[in-house]
Amino acid sequence: MKAFTYKSAASEADAVAALGPGAVALAGGTSLLNLMKERVIEPSVVVNLKSVAGLDKIEAAGDGWKIGAGVTIAALLENPQVVKGYPALAEALETVGTPQIRNMATLGGNLCAKTPCLYFSHDGFACLKRGNGNSCPAKDGDNEFSAIFGTVMPCVSVHASSASPALIALGARLRVAGSGGARELPVEEFFVLSKDDPARENVLKQGEIVTHVILGKPAGKSATYVALHKASHDWPTALASAALDMGEGDLVRTARICLGGVAPIPWRVQAAEAALAGKKVTPETASAAADAAMAGAAPLSQNAYKVKVAHTALKRAVLLAARGSWK
Amino acid sequence: MPYKWPEKRQVIGTKVPRLDGALKVAGKAKYSYDRNLPGLLHGKILRSTVAHGKIVTLDLAPAEAMPGVKAAMSIKKVGDIVRFGGDEVAALAAETEEQARDAIRAIKVAYESLPPLASEEAGLERNPPPPPQTTEKGLKIEEAFAKATVTSEGFYGVAVITHVCLETHGLVADWKADDDLVVYCSTQAVGNTRNSLKNHGPFKAIANLKVTCETPFMGGGFGSKFSADLQGTVAAELARKAKRPVKLMLERDEEHWAGGNRPSLFAKVKAGADKDGKLVALDVESYGTGGNSTGVDMRLPYIYLPEGHRIRNRDVNVNAFNKRAFRAPGSPQACAVMDQMMDDLAHAGGWDPVEFRLKNLPGQGNPLVNLSPIWEKELKMGAEAIGWKQGYHKRGDPAAGPIKRGLGCAINTWGGGPGGAQASCTIAPDGSVEVRCGTQDLGTGTTTLVPIVAAEILGLEIKDIQGKIGSSAYPDAGGSGGSTSCGGVSLAVGVACMKALEQIFAKAAPALDAQPGDLEAEGGKVYVKAAPAKSLSWKQACALLGAQAITAVGDKADKEIQGMAASGVGGAQFVDVSVDVETGQVRVNKVVAVADCGLVMNRLLCESQVYGGVVQGLSLALFEERRLDPRSALMLNPDMEWYKLAGHSDLGEIEVHLLDYPERGVIGIGEPPVIPTQAALANAVTNAVGVRVGVLPITPKRVLDALAKK
Ligand SMILES: Cc1cc2nc3c(=O)[nH]c(=O)nc-3n(C[C@H](O)[C@H](O)[C@H](O)COP(=O)(O)OP(=O)(O)OC[C@H]3O[C@@H](n4cnc5c(N)ncnc54)[C@H](O)[C@@H]3O)c2cc1C
DSSP: OOOOEEEEOSSHHHHHHHOOTTEEEESSOTTHHHHHHTTSSOOSEEEEOTTSTTTTOEEEETTEEEEETTOBHHHHHTOHHHHHHOHHHHHHHTTSSOHHHHHHOBHHHHHHOOOOOTTTTSTTOOOTTTTSOSSOTTTTSOOTTSOSSSTTSSOOOOOOOSHHHHHHHTTOEEEEEETTEEEEEEHHHHBOOOSSOTTOSBOOOTTOEEEEEEEOSOOSEEEEEEEOSSSSSSOOSEEEEEEEEEOGGGBEEEEEEEEESSSSSOEEOHHHHHHHTTOBOOHHHHHHHHHHHHTTOOOOTTOTHHHHHHHHHHHHHHHHHHHSOOO | OOOOOOSSOSSTTSOOOOTTHHHHHTTOSOOGGGOOOTTOEEEEEEEOSSSSEEEEEEEOHHHHTSTTEEEEEESSOTTOEEOSTTOEEEEEEESSHHHHHHHHHHSEEEEEEOOOOOSHHHHHHSSSOOOOEEEEEESOHHHHHHTOSEEEEEEEEEOOEEOOOSSOSEEEEEEEETTEEEEEEOOSOHHHHHHHHHSSGGGTTSTTOEEEEEOSOOOOOTTSOSSOHHHHHHHHHHHHHHTSOEEEEOOHHHHHHHSOEEOOEEEEEEEEEOTTSOEEEEEEEEEEEOSSSOOOOOOOSOSOOOSEEEEEEEEEOOSSOOOOOOSSTTHHHHHHHHHHHHHHHHHHHTOOHHHHHHHTSOOTTSTTGGGHHHHHHHHHHHHHHHTHHHHOOSSSOOOSSSEEEEEEEEEEEEOOOOOOBEEEEEEOTTSOEEEEEBOOOSSSSHHHHHHHHHHHHHTOOGGGEEEEOSBTTSSBBOOSOTTOHHHHHHHHHHHHHHHHHHHHHHHHHHHTTSOGGGEEEETTEEEETTEEEEEEEHHHHHHTTTTOOEEEEEETTOGGGTTSBOOOEEEEEEEEEEEETTTOOEEEEEEEEEEEOBSOSOHHHHHHHHHHHHHHHHHHHHTOOOOBOTTTOOBSOOSSSSSOOOOGGGSOEEEEEEEOOGGGOBOOOSSGGGSSHHHHHHHHHHHHHSSOOOEESOOHHHHHHHHHHO
16 A cells, blocks of 8 residues: 555545545545555545544434435444335445444445446556556456446446445435535436546545435335345345335336446436336336346346346345335 | 274263364464564565566666665566466565565566466467377277266366465564574474475575474465465575564465465266166366466266266466365365266256265275265265255256255265374373374364373373474474374374373383283273272372383374274265345255264364365355456456355355264364365256256356356
8 A cells, every 4th residue: 555644534624625636535444445455546645534523423304314424334224214214225235245344334435435346446457447557458358247237338347336226216315515615416416427537436526525415205115136146245246226106006106216236337227217107016017127227238248147137136126115025 | 012092982082172262262372473573574575467478677676775675585587487467576574564565566577478378268279289188997988878878968167266265375484593493384284394494495505404383373274385385485585684583474365366276177078877877988078277387186087987988188277376285186176077967967867866876876896985885874864964855856946936946965085094193292200291293283173183182092181181283393293184184193192192101001000019901091090900999090100200201202104003094085965055046146055064084083173174164165166266367367356355255144054964983093074075065056056946057156147147048
């Protein structure tokens, strides 16, 4: 790891001021430190956000909740209102890493973490996203775990965050603070798929941090299905989060569905949402929605199997949300 | 008179918890990693960042000028070829680990890239292609197939895996004087580690060099730690240059790159059986890699012997580190090929897989014929314990829904037996007993074994024995490999104690008014067998030694102890899985492992070895795989995140049944239980989903790809 200066920020303003060029924010460190050890990220200044006052609070806000970016995943999972009100979020968080990782990892860090791509996350490979190469080595290399959507983009890594698809499905918003003050935006608009700058996956500018996640009124029905290889301590093969707004006669009024682990950013699938609108949720309609979503998939040489996995995750998330069981 | 194990055993075969367990759990056991000697320097190695290339620049001067650097050396020179990603190029030692890391990066090095071989398939296609080695035995292959009424064909394989020792390779080197080197090495062979430093390499020329290897604890080797290794020699060289102790333990990525790996094996197989369900023909075309200059450890045909077989294997090279021995070298791969084939052939003939195996157990002419009754018993016990009758169905679970359940089995064999070992037993006039043996505890429980044997022979309790192992200063014993430590150490310690006891009996006999041969030691007493009331306490008996302690030496090579140990075990495992055919995830419900191991010395740790074998077997069956970048041949998963290892939640229920054959003597159990798990699991998956996945580890990709081809 390259030597760096360490600063502990006491306030939002402090953090923003300290995050000058070459500086990087540190939350739980479960992702960042690995990349620093591999020298994928070589900051000259590391700014600790865990010391920022109030960033670790879960507060009621109107009909919903305002969650500090520094709240750990373990703390969120121990909060009964969050778990009960937003099952899609809780079910996504339950499988993140291991208990040790969930004890350290924060929600803000989860939203901002970098891809676990085999090439990007290990030193020794020239990689477009890392900035030391001019093409994506996974494209015609080992792409078993790479993207199946958005693969025409220059980088085919998958986004790291398990929580983000749930937050997008739930229509959550983010509060971002920077030198010019704070702003709010939907989580969905936070993520960007950039042809010009494959290094980035969100809209944060130099000196900006995520301070809060704002959850609206608990959604009627929501769920996340995470497909794993190992039972624990593994990255999802694919995951899907669904939030259903139910109308009369058990018909879906609107659905919001987002996939994770399948594209360089969380991948909302409006085709699937449209396929469900006005329908009753059955294994057949759920599967049809998954078919609609997968029509847009363009797998790489080694990961056609992920289309099946993502299809399954979507179908099961929808069934889980509507009926409490996918079986 | 030949020595033998006591008929009535008080300690041997009981359940004795690890004597050093509490120390390990409390973090008080000092491993090589924990030796922070005064003045310690930290060694690091510069490793090649290309998998194949020629060194065109190598300049250590900038590194030598870096803060804290006390010694530097090149390992290769300009013009030398590097053959794998992580190949050793140069090394240095510095005051802190961080300084050493930074200084390594300051070394000026450049490579001229050469085209790497990045996969077995690439290795096969090179020009000229590697020649096949053919073995053909029994009937000509065409004649053998002419006898077959049922045939099956399949492609089976096992990827390269790495050893992933939890304690990485390495040592701390401490020169006490110019000709006196002490190393604290993570090794499974203290004697050979000493020899590798003393008799080979840079220190060979030092007159009267004394080398001692101290390894009271070590964190796993699995066959990859039999010498000081390159990094050990380098640490000792750096320490000699700097005149300070040097610690050089590999980091996790280095452990994957250069700590050891197990060869792959991929096989296109055609097999035939006659109408009675007898395996008659086997034709194998296989390939595999053992790294940049070695091949597979070929053990086909494994166990079952058809009337005619032909094995055509190609050893292929890839630009990766060379193989090391790995827990039962060659056998898990051979078993994965053979027992998957047996399952497919049983399916083709419509035979029950257990019945089919029973029918094809080694008969006359097969060197393993004596193990057949053991396998027969094990297969029946295992089938009963897993619920084969109720749970087994024809290929493909007919249950509705995506979760399919299946059962599978496989059998294994391994040699084991007594390895070379010597031990001494010293009994002092105050009754204290010290047993020394230059073996080591690979994690298998040798530390606990030594006092078990001594206590049994001397009629004492385990707490009465000072067992001393883990140092090359003790009487020589071989490396812990081949499942031979338990046999060799038990014999050497047992006989050392028997000989020492003879001396005690000689002193005690006159006092008890008896002949030495009439005496027995048991329950802390020495007494007359025919008149147990005539007795001395152990202390009283030892006091008769006078002022001098006595020492007796036992050697496994002693002719008089033949019969106390044997070699050759059989085992059978059954696996029950559920497979999600929509995600490709396999969940293990249960594993039943039946293992034979002759005379069981410590039931608890013996069972523990079987559990450990199954755990490792499951991890290999489902998760572990070295991934090389198909272009650069650099390893893509030199970590514990993408080099996936089973965790507790992946294991399911494991049930161990140990068979006792005390009349066979000590055999050894370390390796055999890891052998059949992969094949048994693969067969269970096939039974569940209805198609053969064939290649291990069985990942979601492999399951779903196989189903998509159906
Ligand atoms: C073995 C393993 C398995 C894992 N499995 C999963 C998984 O299944 N799903 C998953 O989602 N993640 C997984 N992770 C990744 C990671 O641990 C989590 O995403 C975690 O939530 C990151 O949070 P952190 O607080 O530790 O972030 P850090 O490591 O501290 O930071 C991550 C990144 O976010 C930035 N950052 C942190 N906080 C802020 C903020 N408030 N504002 C702006 N930028 C910020 C940092 O600068 C850094 O770039 C895994 C990690 C490991 C090692």
